[in-house]
Every structure is written in structure tokens, then in C-alpha cells.
Amino acid sequence: MIKPSITQELYDTIYFNLEKMCYTVYEKLPEEEVPYPFIVMGPIHKRHRNLKTAIGVICDVDIDVWGDSESRFSVDSIIDEIDSVTRINTDNWSFIKRVNESDCQILHDNSTDHDLLHGVMSLVFESR
Structure with a gap:
């Protein structure tokens, strides 16, 4: 069995934890109509x-x-909850969030017929 890479392990752990928090999570923008927020x-x-x-x-x-x-x-609440995470432990790694390098913002998106909100999070984690 092939051991997952450090990035795949981090991605999978974040994805799984977001689903555990009862959020709807996708790997890419859904092509069909889905309920907001996601x-x-x-x-x-x-x-x-x-x-x-x-x-x-x-x-x-x-x-x-x-x-x-x-x-x-x-x-806003989802972004705040995700942003409050400062440590992530996977099966093989421990990550600490670099708070001073992470960034969150909410943008208005009018690329569709609906007025949408787009929360953009860029989080930086360092392996330990």
C-alpha cells in the first residue's frame, strides 16, 4: 500500500474534518445547482x-x-470557524497554522444571475 503524500494527507484530513462539522464540501465547483452555503x-x-x-x-x-x-x-461563521483552527494532526504529521501568513476575505461575486458571496481562505500550515 502506498503511503499518501504529506499534501494529500493534509487535504484529506481537512476535507474529512469539514464534513464532520456538517458542512457540504466539494473538490471542485459543482456543475449542478446545490444549496448554499457550501x-x-x-x-x-x-x-x-x-x-x-x-x-x-x-x-x-x-x-x-x-x-x-x-x-x-x-x-462569515463558516470562515470564522475554519480560521480558528490552529493545529491539524494527521496520521503521520502535525501541522501548525502560520496565523500571520494566513488570509481570509469575503468578496461579492456577480458572475452569475445571482448575487453571491465568495469567501476566500488562504491558510498556511507548517509541518512539525
């Missing part, structure tokens, strides 16, 4: 960090929260 897991970017005695890993995780104009409070 979460789309974005890409993960892995960077290496040179330490004195080892190579560390930093992972940038993108998470998008989508809602309509009636779910502004829900979108």
Missing part, C-alpha cells in the same frame, strides 16, 4: 523550508466558501 477545497501548494538539521514543509491551503446574499451570516 465549501470547495482548493489546491494545496507545498514549499520546502531549510532547517539546521532537516527540511521542513510549509503547505498553503486554499478553501472557498460560497453562499448567496441570504447566507452572509453563515458564510
Whole structure:
């Protein structure tokens, strides 16, 4: 059996934890109509960090929260709950969020016939 990569393990753990929190989570934007709010897991970017005695890993995780104009409070609450996570433990790794490098914002999206809210989260985690 092939051991998952560090990024796949982090992605899967975040995805599973979001579902445990009773959120609807997708790997990409759904093509069919789905109820708001929902979460789309974005890409993960892995960077290496040179330490004195080892190579560390930093992972940038993108998470998008989508809602309509009636779910502004829900979108904000979801972002706040996800952003409050400062540690993630997977089967093989422990990650600490780099709070000063992480970013969250809510944008208005008018690319459809509906007024949508797009919560954009860029979270940075360092492996331990």
C-alpha cells in the first residue's frame, strides 16, 4: 500500500474534518445547482523550508466558501470557524497554522444571475 503524500494527507484530513462539522464540501465547483452555503477545497501548494538539521514543509491551503446574499451570516461563521483552527494532526504529521501568513476575505461575486458571496481562505500550515 502506498503511503499518501504529506499534501494529500493534509487535504484529506481537512476535507474529512469539514464534513464532520456538517458542512457540504466539494473538490471542485459543482456543475449542478446545490444549496448554499457550501465549501470547495482548493489546491494545496507545498514549499520546502531549510532547517539546521532537516527540511521542513510549509503547505498553503486554499478553501472557498460560497453562499448567496441570504447566507452572509453563515458564510462569515463558516470562515470564522475554519480560521480558528490552529493545529491539524494527521496520521503521520502535525501541522501548525502560520496565523500571520494566513488570509481570509469575503468578496461579492456577480458572475452569475445571482448575487453571491465568495469567501476566500488562504491558510498556511507548517509541518512539525
